[in-house]
Amino acid sequence: MLDRLNEAMDHLERHIAAEVDIDVLARIARTSPHHFRRMFSALAGMPLSEYVRRRRLTLAAGEVLAGRRGLLDIAVTYGYGSNEAFARAFRAMHGVGPAEARRSGTALTSQPRMTFHLTVEGSTPMEYRIVDKPEFRLLGYRTEVPIVHEGHNQAIAEFVASVGVERLARLKPLSDQEPRGVVSAVEPLDASSRAEGSLVDYMQGVVSSAPAPEGVTERVVPAGKWAVFHTVGRAPEAAQYLWRDVFTQWFPSNPYRSVAGPEILRTEFSADETDTSCELWLPVEHDA
Structure with a gap:
């Protein structure tokens, strides 16, 4: 690749x-x-x-x-x-x-010609699975937030706080398939950019086969293949690094490509909320 x-x-x-x-x-x-x-x-x-x-x-x-x-x-x-x-x-x-x-003769800025090389940074394999999912719904609450590649995303924190624990708890029983429980889903508004600060559509909610209750946003996601990745580490960097590694290491090394659609993250925090277990779902197709 x-x-x-x-x-x-x-x-x-x-x-x-x-x-x-x-x-x-x-x-x-x-x-x-x-x-x-x-x-x-x-x-x-x-x-x-x-x-x-x-x-x-x-x-x-x-x-x-x-x-x-x-x-x-x-x-x-x-x-x-x-x-x-x-x-x-x-x-x-x-x-x-x-x-x-x-x-x-003022000093000017140069953008070097770019080529890509694979850099080996460790010997730990990246585990993944490919899942075929029928059509499903994302039910939840949505906004637009900027991409933050590393560290705290204040916009997401403020939005989740504004939604509140109670409203998310009422949605949780509607979760009837993987990934289970409350999840977040992002979808770039500009497919060409993952630069810091680029806006993404952000939803907090559940994956379900049920229709949306009144006042809840519904996103119907068509049937397709999903690549699923898992990691454990410090929050929020564990999820951010997983996203980075999938796009910079896994995709160039495997016969799959990303397709348009929501990218879904399920997280479970430790008791002190400093560590997290993350499962990342990305829509893909086989790169024939």
């Missing part, structure tokens, strides 16, 4: 100034456009669109400093329709405008 991703990155670099065709990149990587975006964002730490923008402005800066072409010609080459739009984007990345950079 990593070799195919790098082939796609080679193609992207050769056509970096052209309009990005995500379908072509996904075809080279032998995966779906949705999974390619998700994989890239997880591995690179930024959306594909942000990487392309930064690479274009890196190459444009080289041409600006070379001084062989006019600024408008450079702007058009890298996808900007006017000097003004180019100058704004250039300043946002480099801290100075292109005309000033050409005059002053």
Whole structure:
């Protein structure tokens, strides 16, 4: 999988100034456009669109400093329709405008060309199971929260507190299948991004075959395959690291790809709420 991703990155670099065709990149990587975006964002730490923008402005800066072409010609080459739009984007990345950079020799910012390599960090195997689930419902209470890759997510804490223990307790008897009990479910609002601060649709509730009671949000999830992972560790990092490791280690090493849908997390806390047992359910399909 990593070799195919790098082939796609080679193609992207050769056509970096052209309009990005995500379908072509996904075809080279032998995966779906949705999974390619998700994989890239997880591995690179930024959306594909942000990487392309930064690479274009890196190459444009080289041409600006070379001084062989006019600024408008450079702007058009890298996808900007006017000097003004180019100058704004250039300043946002480099801290100075292109005309000033050409005059002053100010230090600029470079986005290196990106390739992906597998780094072995330990010998502990990642256990998983693949589950075929019929259509089911997510019943609960929803909001939008920002992604926090490590540490406390204040927005989630405030939302769960606002829902309250009693309302969640009333939903719990409706849990009639795996993953059982009260769960959280997230779904990125922008499929191309898992960057820090990106918004996700967040639901706290249960997995059920029953219709939603009055005042409760219902999300019908179609039948499909789910990859299920388990970990135990400190809260909240255990779940955050599990999510990270699945996208950066498991997907590149296994013949599955993520598909659009909610990502469901079941957690059980220790008595002092410092440790947690986590089960992560991700919708997948076989990467034929």
